[in-house]
Amino acid sequence: MSTRHPGTGTGSRADVRVEEVGALRDGAALGTTPLTVLAGEPGCGRGTVLDRLAEELTPSAKVLVLRLAKLDRTLPYGAMFRLLVLLGGDRAEEEPARRSVLAMLARAGETTPTPETVAKIATAVFALLRVQTPLVVLVDDAQWLDEHTARLVSALLHRCTAETPISVVATVRTGAGDDLSESPALRGAFARLRASGRAKSRFLRPLSRAQSRSLLTGLVSALPNDGLVSELHTAARGNPAALTALVHGYRKAGALRIIDRTAYRVERVDRPVATEDHPLLLAVTEAGGGVREVAETMAMLCPLGTAAPGLAATALGWREDDLRAVLDRLVAERVLVRQHDGGHRFRVPAVRDALLTKIGPYASRSLAAQAVQAVWSGSASVSDPDLVLDWITQAGSLVDTRRAADELLENGKRVLFTDGAKAERWLHATLSWVTEPPARTVVLMLLSAAKALHYRAAEAGDCARQVLCKHLGHLEPAEAQELSVLFISGLAARGDLGELAEIAAGASPVLPDDPALMVINRAYALVLSHRWIEARDLLERARAVWTGSNHITADFGTMFLAACGVVLGDTSQLHTLIAHPELWRSGHLPQYNIEQRRFEVEMLLQLGELRQARRLITDAGMPLDQLPGANLFALNYLGGDWAEAMELARRTMLGGTDPARPLHCLLTHCAIRILGAQGRLARARALAADSRPAGIQHTIDHAESTVLGGLGDTEGADALLYSAARSADAGGYLLGTEDLWADLARSALARNKQREGEHWVRRSARTATQLDTARAHQNHYLARAAVHREPASARRAAAIARERREVPYESAMTLLRAGLAGHRPERSWTEAYELFGEVDAWYWRGRVRKLLRDNGFAGPGRTETTAENERLLAILVAEGLTNRQLAVVLETSEKSVEGKLSRLFSRTGYTSRVELAAAILTGDYLT
Template structure:
């Protein structure tokens, strides 16, 4: 009989692994010994527990034994326990055994034969019985000598042994030979549990969190846990405990994939190591820290423990035999089979132990006796702190942290914070605080940025340059916006700005940016303009930042010329050559504003001509870029990450723009409730430029039949923009209102809207503003030429959603040939816009346009229906959204339940949320 390799049974139902083992154990003709094997942490004990439940369901009796580590030194321990348990199950056999033992007690040398006799008698009296033995690797040699020969006599009998065995290089050769003989005779089968595949890890995490894991989270679990289910669950629980795992829109994300989990010290592999004698436990903890040092690790461990390398090597070999370590390709190099275990063991070290190990590692690297990468050295410097030369440590941490500012936010922030704590000199400490605040602001860690910036402003203002001081004031204000402290921002706008350090130019810019964070754009622009002579004549930093703010705020208000000049020649800026982070700041802001205007093509050309000084690009900006380019899946993944971890507030108007794009994607795909949730979050977290959300929100209202509410929302959005003097985004608002007024029969109001779209187009001069003017003119005036020009323009702009929406609009109003609907339908298909595809199909039926792919249409309709059910819509709402009757919705739901096997809306919704819907 061939041995098997099967997946670990996931913890939410019977699967192939359990079914296979159950069939083997229950069949009278199969092997009488089944060994479940696999690496440490694979879940053998969990499988045995699941098997016990399966056998109970089948009505088959089971007997469960677990062998403890200390039993391997107690002769006949397992055999005696098994005999006693069988006697308890079958009292008649037990009574005969007790009488025989009392009449003729056996000497110790006869114990094996006596136990064998007793066990054979007990087995002969058994009905069908499954004996489950966990950790059979700890069985004492005497018991193995008794039990292994019995397997031959059990063939075809009522008793089957199912044993969990952790294989080891230290297993006795004789036992391996005996097992090989049994396998060759068909009396034993080895079932090797393999690690979980990525799809199985995804399913396990989804079941545990009731949320789908993000790609970075899956990558982290694959790297650290190697498919071991227990390790996966421990890592997930550890990140939940530390607050580094957040869930948004039923998707789970790590705030930083590099941040280690807060693992409990009581993990089973760790607890088993505690029981090992001698140096094994302290060596295990030490090697968890020092193993990256390769061949130097053993000597450093010996020094830390006050022993010699030979004894350390013996402990390392024992850890290898335990299945926890593996030897590398080069002598003296050791690594963990399960990387997560190193993190768990490191948490078991006391503060002094951990710092002592870090000290030894740092000293060895500095002396040239060991080699490691820069990240390892920096991390050991963070731990060692004053156990090593503080000046040298702070210099290295400051240098490495500054170098990683753009590329590695988590570690840069950590290293710079440690440097700050080590530095005693006020001037050097101020420099470290500057770098730390800038790093945290770049990576949107606003609470940490605020703390460092305020420390500089309140206690070190006289120790930094005027340029650096202004940067700290900007970071301070942006961070207040990032954490939502509107009271502090209002105080700066009212009187607090007068008491800020620095010159008059500093205070003008600080107040202006605070006004922007309070959505007071016109006031900020007027204030900057009125004091332009002051900030323009200040130093380069004041002049550069004042210019950048003035350019961007001016665009939002409809003053485009200065911004156009900046986009045409970004290097003509006072701070361009000062530092890479300043170029990053300028390019990010210019590209961000272009995307807010709908000018994705110009933003991409700008970044191609003047690449970022780092590969890093803020997550919210990537969301907007991907969404406008039609890459909706990565856009949605990044948006969920940003909203789950708070990485979208602070920079203006990033959060609102990202929420707008996310709302468009979710709404087009039928996730109406989740789309509404994103809008409410935008209003609550950073209420800036909220009129940008009016158009996608109107789509949600119209989808549910609330046409008047949709129209009122657009009117409110226009009024809000007018109050703030904002022009950005009003092109789409006036177009949407023009269509709405026309549908309501108010041609005069619709014509006023057309006039407004012309004004906005003249002010902004952007492609999107021109498109909105053409469409408004075409729809209201029945202008076929304007409609054709709009279609040509939207094709050049290459934004798939905008492209499809334009065709949908002109065909719906009879301004273009209906055959164009095929083009729009394909675009919606590429976006997986289920709801928009369904609405398009209704229009295609009205215009008698053929729809290809009947089976695909049925599958899409079912997916959309399941999505809408998961969104909590009633049958009446479903009928409105899909454009049918309640009766037709009930029929479609009935057919869906029959095909999928779900019995209720609740089951269907749960399966959809967990990603188990089979469509």
């Protein structure tokens, strides 16, 4: 059975506090404890909990809500006046008594209340309240309750009985100056009520990581990935107000991006924080007495521990004792936390970050320089050495620039491969202090490499342009070649087709005029313009020119020529390189050897040769973390770990496409296939629309045609198939057409176009002969089996699929088609059903299950069938499909769909499509 979790994934603060709301609701409904005090940090969501509590209690009780502010403390009986006004005069017979009590309060407020007066007023007020029971009074920010009203609390609530159920739920802000300790009357009332068992307290704790995830999901209307959850949960320290403000800040700064309904942190944007409305920040920015200045200064210096107060006092020109007094106030306001060693930290890191953004540029530089000098002199230390390097970048010329440049350069090299953001930040700062051309060339090359390594091709190209234009004379030919490739990649990433065309024509004012380099650069520009045939022909014609050049230029030529062969249908050069690694001229150099193995693995993965790619990885002793994201995606896509594959696909797309790697373009069409196979049809189409401008056209069209076919749009699917064929022919592509010709053959057959079908079979045969891969051969056999009705061809295709069971999806599709072509349908479909299950291909699993049932074959049991049918239905509902579309996809009637939906909602407890979609999005839907 599925268990519904109310509120999961809806995103409001009350929803993530659902257990707390439930406990308060049950306690108030029972009426056994007249007073419950709910305490919590500023911004923890006390008010929103009361809002939801009011909603849930209103159907069964009269609910009055009092929201208090600091000024309410100054008006005697002010809160009681407001309560009686809220109580209303809707009962005419009670209006005289209510007016009499209001007058009594007005007179009593002019004098100090005596016990007799308190008892008299409590009796009169209780008489008004008890006739409207069950009554629940919700008081927000009860720390602002005036003393006169507070004196009535105990007397009133001690009068409550089972016959006159009155409950009060009051929230108080945790923090000196704001809690019950500052109201003697309220503190005394609470103590007396608790002693008699009539009061209890609860603390609203910070959100757990799971609750933060749920809140984030609602705020961004997408599933946040683990990295984003961890970063924001840590920065907000589980504080809902801080978390909400952070999301707004990230969005405003472009630091949050949604890909395939999943939210990610854009790492290249420095942490943006917009927490202006958070109570803790307001406690700083709206306070006088230099509180804001001290808080901002400590935001910069607090990592220096016990040395920070003295340095802050010096920076502000204060006496240290005076500054420590303000620090004590910030601790009392719960902005700061005093640590065991005597240092301080900010209770909510996001508040510190917000304060850092408010420091002016000169003050920021000055404080950073002071921090650096303290560390360099040994008078202070920090636990994170990288923080000192960031201070150096902020301080600029206010510190010893020679030492600063040396440290930043050394550490920029250290993190070059592991942390692109830091490497760029530190190397950029180094540039401002390095003026000698040779040294500047080194820094610019490192900066280009950092950007390129971390998939910032456009920015890497900009750096490369600077070096090529201003420092070409300081470069070796091999260095000039590498920078030329980075520069051309940057143009492609920016979509600068005009300059790419100039380079392809051999006319570039930026690139070196060395003949060999010119050939390679022209060829690369042609490749990135998808002019593969021209690139191959150029490289073949000028082979003698580039093979006689430096090792790097020669190897780029070898690589580009082999890649052209794979794309255009000649894999011989690739397999020669794999068999004879000595053909790589720079293979003896470790950094180039790794890149060459990566290239070979990538080409094999594009061809679907998973087993050979894995063997090459093992033989080369290559750790998987050395492979680019697109390669890791392909390994998981082919191998059947689709959850990991989609995570890698989204991360790769988040970083932007790498025009130097064709697999980046083919990655998208595989991701579309995954989504379509799982029934996520709307997401698949959205991804196709987003990716079409940048992708290899025929692969995107082909993948989307399958999705349209699933939606019943046969005409649209056929149109995309023809579009894919035209695009492939225009570019000379054979790569990515292996199953295209087979699908076109089946389409022709469905339209009774036998001769057309035979044409596509011939195309399929040529592709299989040229590529000579298992994928190409099995699709050729499937095309023959369908068009020529050859059982032997279906048997051959199925045999290849069974041999390739390590590629579950492609094998399952082949077995499905082989069964349709007449090859042992029951066995083929049963095997396909199992393989589709390995990758959670719910759409195709449902199709196979229906085939087994319609043909009278044994299928899965009733329980399994029901669960899988409901999961697929839930996924399709989450995709926004109408009942008519659901009927088409499920191959049933709209009336049947209505019945299925009714049973699904009844069994799971979800009450709407929105709730069901949220559960599917967050993974909370359970079968």
